[in-house]
Every structure is written in C-alpha cells, then in structure tokens.
Amino acid sequence: MTAAIKTLDELLTSPTETNRSLSTEEYFLNMGPQHPIAHGSLKLVLLMDGETVRKVIPVPGFVHRGIEKMCEHLGYRQIIHLTDRMDYLSALMNNWAVSKTVEKAAGIETNGRIETIRTIMAELQRLQSHVLWWGVLGMDLGAFTAFMYAFRDREIIGEIFEETIGARLTMNYIQPGGLMYDILPDFVSKVKKLIAYLKPIIEEYDTLLSGNVITQERLRNIGILKAEKAIGLGCTGPVLRGSGIPYDLRKLEPYGAYDKVDFDVVIGTKGDCWDRYYVRIEEMRQSLKIIEQLIDNIPEGPHSVAKINYKIVLPEGTYYGQIETARGVLGVFIVSDGKNETPYRMHFRSPSFNNLWTVTQIVPGWRIADLIAIQSSLDLVIPDIDR
C-alpha cells in the first residue's frame, strides 16, 4: 500500500485540465481568512471562471487550539470549560454532550429537576443561536435591518443567561452530576415574559424577511443538496433536515425532558437554501413550544446529585454520546484506561466540521453571490470546525 502526501501549494500551482475555447481564463481567488461571511477565520480558495465558481477548496485551521490534546490532561469536570469554546453559540449544549456521556459511562443518575432545567436552557440557547443566525443571514444578503433586530432580541435571551450563569457567551453551567448553580426564584417569571415577547417577534421575522422578494430570489432553488448526498456527506441538524431527512436526536433518542414534551421535527422538501432557512425559522417556534410546556412543570429537588469535590474515574472502555445542538449532532468520544481521572483520548465529532464540506459539492456551478447565500444557510461556526 502506498499513499502520496500533497500540499496546498501543489494543488494551486498544478495546471487545470480545462481548455474551453470560448471561456475566460480561470483564476484562483482567496476568500478569507478574514471575510465577513465566514463569521470567523475560514479561508475558501475558489477557482473562478468569470463570476462562476468552478471549485471550492476550504482551508480551515486558523483557530485550531488543540482542544483534544488539552483534554488528555484534564479531568472531566475541567473539560466542560473547554467545550463552550468550540461552538460558542451552542455552549450549553456542548456542556451537556460531555456531561451526558460521562454520566452514562459513570452510571450517575440525575433527577427530574436537573433534566428539565437542562432542556429549558438548551432550547433557550437554540433560540438564541437561530435568532442570531437569522440576523446574520439577513446581513449577508444585504438586509442590515434583520441584523439589528436579531441583536436586540438576542440580548434579551442573553440577560436571562447572564443572571443565572454569570456569562453571556461562553457559558459553563451543565456539569456531570447536575448543574453548577440552581435557578433564581424569578427565573420562571422572566422566561415566561420572554416567551410572550418572542412569540410575535418570530412572526415579525417571518414577515420581515421571508416574504421579501429579494430573499426569495436569493434563496429559492439555490444550492440544492439532495437527501442521499447529504447523508453521505455526514450532514446533520437543519442542513440534513432541510434535505428532507427527519433525523433529530431529540425525537429519535430522547434525552433530558424531550420525551415529556410535544414538538414536531421540521423538514424541508427540496434541500435548497430556502428549505434550510425555513427549517430554522420553524424550529424557533418549536423551541418556544417546548419551553412553554416545561416552564410551569419544573420538579422540586436538588440541582446537583454529586458531591462538591468528587472524582470521576470512568471504567476502562470507549464511550460515545451525542446530542442535537443548534447545528447538528455533536458526538463525544471518550477512551478511558480505567486508572486515571483524565481521558486517555477524547474526540469531538463536531457538526460544523462535517457540514462544512457540502460547500465543495453544491457550490461549483453557482455564482459567487450564491456562495454567500449557501454558506449562510449552512450556519457554520468556525471554532467548532477547528477545535
């Protein structure tokens, strides 16, 4: 068996095979690492033919921090504090993914209160993430109003987080064995007020941007991702659901309090940018519905079932746990040697890493302006790709 190692330079300097007599000369265009639509540091090298994209070469790694290597030196409760730096818009769900895997491996049983609060927090986070995505998509398409609206409303959800957790963005709240702090007495009334405020706001979003003729023209029938292709490309979350596959871990393998609530899994029909857009709009409504059902029924009990200074040593073996974040399936793979408090190996299957590569498959043939819409509809978080 042999394998040839390549470099990016070789790829960019090797002659391309095209020789179309009437076409313009093809050239490479560096999009990024600093580009407004990347929302972070992601470089896309585009092979262009006039304004048409022929080939996309994503070059990630500008925010690679070696989180997996760091995890090999930290205990499981310390690892929680690294996870929120991966997908910072799903920080609490990242916390939960590690906690869920560790709890299952160590056999820690939590109570109803913990699971209900975790579910409410995760759904608030999903709402916040989708609200931000909606505003940013508007901005990418040239509608700056959407961006201002989204930031106004995102702030209101952020205030609830700040009061409960103490942070606005990189939140650490869910840990193996429970929650770090209990909710405040006025948490319930504040969340209820938020729901009452957000319900008409989501409808406003819908009328403001969805019905707009420019948005429709820019999103409909653009960047079609067929279901079969999406599965082969490892897509999850709204990207896969937009292609018509009802794959949602909240429904398929319910965790937390998701088996106690009634909600729908939203799917698209075609797999174009519009489907991915509308799946997220509808998911915001479903999130509100889930929170509404749970907020009045938080059971009594302690907020943590573990002692303050406990050690977690997992039995020897491999463990794989996953959770549905705002972007898709976050998988946590832990290898324990059964002796140490630290994992022997820890790996994160991040949703953005797997969703990113769709751009190489669906963008070629479209104009550069469509690339903006397609990338925006994928909703990538760059630190989640690089880890």
Next chain:
Amino acid sequence: MDRENLEKSVITLEPKAHSRGKADRAAVEVPAENLQNLMRQLSQNDRFSFDMLLDHTAIDRIGEGKFELVYNLYSTEHAHYLMVSCLIDRGKPIVPTVSSIWPIAHWQEREVFDLFGVLYDGHTDLRRIFLDDDWKGYPLRKDYSDPDMLEFEK
C-alpha cells in the same frame, strides 16, 4: 438489530472480524486488509445499510505499538449504530481509504492524517487539514513534543 445480533451478523459477513468488547455499543475489530471489503458490504447490504459515517478517529495505543482506527457508523434506515475498529502497526501506519464509500471520510481521514500521521491508501487528496503543510510531527501522538508546549503538572 440489537447489539449481540448485529455483532454476530457482521462476523458472518466477514469471518476475519471479531467482537471488540469494552465499548458501549456493538463493536467489531477487523484486520486492515479486510477493512475496505467489510465497509463496502456494510454500506450496501440491505440488512445493515450503514449510510452515514458519523465519525472517524484514531487512538494512539503506544504501549502496544499500535494505532487503533475507529469508525462510528449509523444507519438512517434501521437506526442502529456500529463501531468498527482496526489495529495497525505504529511504525507503518497505512490503511485503505473508505472515502469511496462515504464521501465525508475524505475529510475525516485528512484530520486523522494531520493529527496522527496515519496514511490512507487510495486517498486522492491527502493533505494536512488544520496545521500548516510544513508542520513537523503529528500532535495527537502520545510521544509528540514541542519546545513551546506547556507541560502539565501531574
């Protein structure tokens, strides 16, 4: 299929495979030369139809002088999971690629190559993915050291 049945049927499919154990789900181990054949059957056989490669990574078993390659498969049709693992020699880390079966393997394998230095036979674009092309060494190997690396106190 439940865990035991799934493992048994995979082993009848590929006699060289055996149950891996020490995992929280159905897990089989297969020699590197039979890996591609087994994976192709797992994805095409209607009883399994593993159409999604959820995750691919490696574990550095430095004590045994091996790399363990781990493939987490999922079937959207039957909703079952399977972990396939493959032990290869640490001195000569090369395995056949599965990117012809699941396109996402193309990039997941590049990540493992970047961080572990595992080579994939038949991979069309084996490049580093996160680190620079001229980076020396493979950071997730247990014996990797870097002058700038912070040593943790035990």
